Amino acid sequence: MAGQRQPIALVQAKGKKHLTKAEIAEREQTEVKAPSDRVTPPSYLTATQKKAFRKTVKELRAIDLISNLDVEALARLVIAQEKYREVTETIAKQPLMVTAAYDTGKKDAEGYPIMAEHEVVNSQVERLAIIQDRYFKQCRQGAADFGLTVSSRCRLIIPKAPEAPKTNKFKDKFA
Structure with a gap:
């Protein structure tokens, strides 16, 4: 099964596939x-938003990872x-x-019911925790989409091309 298509810059940086200049030019032209x-x-958005x-845009531009199409998702x-x-x-303001x-x-x-007290989990905190969890999941997914989490950045790192082997200056003298 074929893997996901990678940008030509990444393929070249990995150095694992030999492509002709024509193939590279064609791939560069067809990449969106x-x-x-x-x-x-x-x-x-509000002023603080x-x-x-x-x-965030400033940080994403530094790594060339944002386009006009991403505005709504980032918002x-x-x-x-x-x-x-x-x-x-x-x-944090509510008691647990x-x-x-x-x-x-x-x-x-006198026939009145005898009442007793006990500690229970605050139902307001319980409902707010569910909402908090939903927002957390939205934040995590959005951050992963933009490479703002550690694991998503690890997938985005483009490997450096291997350096050419150093030549031995003594090789020609003693050969």
Whole structure:
């Protein structure tokens, strides 16, 4: 089964496949390279989101890994990151455990139910943790798509072409 098609620059850098100049030129012409001249934050982002967007774009441009087609995906990543932070801060303000009263099933002398208390997990924290997990997964997937995680960067690294072997200056003198 054939592997995923790789850019010609990567194939050349690996040095494992011999291609003629004509094959290289043909591959370069057929590769899709999206322009990156209009990578600007969408208007629906807030000021802080636009700042985060521009910061990320600056980093992605340095490694030539963003194009005009990526604007919406990056905007979604920035929004998910901000929402994740908001939910995390809200959870931090909530107590994990709360005291809840429950009916013991017994009655006092006047016929009223006897209540007791015990600690239970705060249901608000539970719901917020589910939302936090969803935002975390969105952030992780978006970051992986843009090479912003360690494992995704490892897949993006283009190997250096092997250096030519050093010549032995004494070889010709004693041969």
